[in-house]
Amino acid sequence: MRNEFEHKQFAHCESGVVSTLLSFYGLKISEPMAFGITSSLSFVYLPIVKINGLPLIAYRELPKNIINKISKVLGIKIKTEKFKDPIEANTRLTKLVQDEKKLVGLQTSVFYLPYMPEDMRFHFNAHNLLVYGKESSKYKISDPVFEEVVECEESKLMRARFAKGAFAPKGFLYYPEDIRQNIDFPKALKKAIKKNAKSMTTPFPFAGVKGMKRLAKKIENLYKEDIKYIQLFLTHIVRMQEEIGTGGGGFRFLYAAFLKEAKEYGLDNEMLDTASSLLLKSGNTLREFALLCVMGSKKIESLDLEKISDKLHEAITYEKEAYSILKKI
């Protein structure tokens, strides 16, 4: 069973693409649900891994987490394909969207997409988008973070699909093959929520709440660095937090929305409400935190690192409480 394809704009590319894909092939699933049921909320601060000289900071799970996990948690089949040769990858994509009229998900680089605004083009290789057709040499694309559908010349899309570097997409494409309807949502949700609460409270010092604490500590100690580095570090945190459209700690809002939606499945609604509210508070606090980071970077003479670090600690307090509740669900 296939539904009509309809472009929608989402907060996050991967959860958005998966939501549209599954809905199109017959399983209506919202973006927050795709994000939450795959336990995709995360926090990682890895000072040893550097991106442009700055540490890796992530507010959600690794790219492809949703695509890889959704089939397992829902017991559906998602066909994934990788390629060595760009021409072969292009022929395959054309066949799928033109001959078989399929809706196909792609992993691409952001930098090589010609429709991407100039200032948003960075070498980030784990962007996700949907291809829903082709006319002469142009692909019709539904990019989940864009307001409207876009078009892309096939030679350009080939380049974006075969960008090299970290998370190189290697022509990766995906589409659901077999979607069953009798899914035990309550069971899957309970498991997913518990799992995520556990991963956020892991003893591993660079992840979850512990990772957030470590970042707060690092911020306090930034005064030892030179001004340039402080500015870049603070805005780097903000960029990782916002990441192509999530609205200031937006992943927290996304998860809060998921917890609300989970109320329809007979779990403990009071717990879900409280935790959802706490994550909203954390999202709001993270937005204030981002604002402080930016203000501090702009007016370096009035920079108050302790205040910034305190703000992050405030978010940590809300999140800790939320996860201790969700662990017991």
Next chain:
Amino acid sequence: MEKVFIPQEENKTTNGQQKVMYAPNKDGKFETFKYGSSVEEYATSLAVEEYKILMEKSKQDILSGNASPIKYFMFKNRMDIPTLASIVGKFQITVKRHCKGNIFKKLNDKVLSQYAEAFDISLEELKGLHFEK
């Protein structure tokens, strides 16, 4: 119900596009809202600006003979050494060497065209990069 502030500020970096975020509506149900954030704008602009600064600096270094066009085009394409190394399939230390002015002169066309391809320019553009003092 905890309220969520939805910023409606200008963000030039998105080129007129607005992004969406989740927030509860009047009835407490979550939906997507369009937003524009000046905080995001600043963070993005600073990152873009940083590459421009590095590009300008490499221009000066090329003029003084200390840097090669590879360094200039690397920053122009918003790459760093690890990214470029992975694109051309070389060790980072090799790419670092190729960023030096004196080493660049000794590189053959085969190596240079790998870089030209990475930057989406012709071999002539790479070799012929020239700045006026």
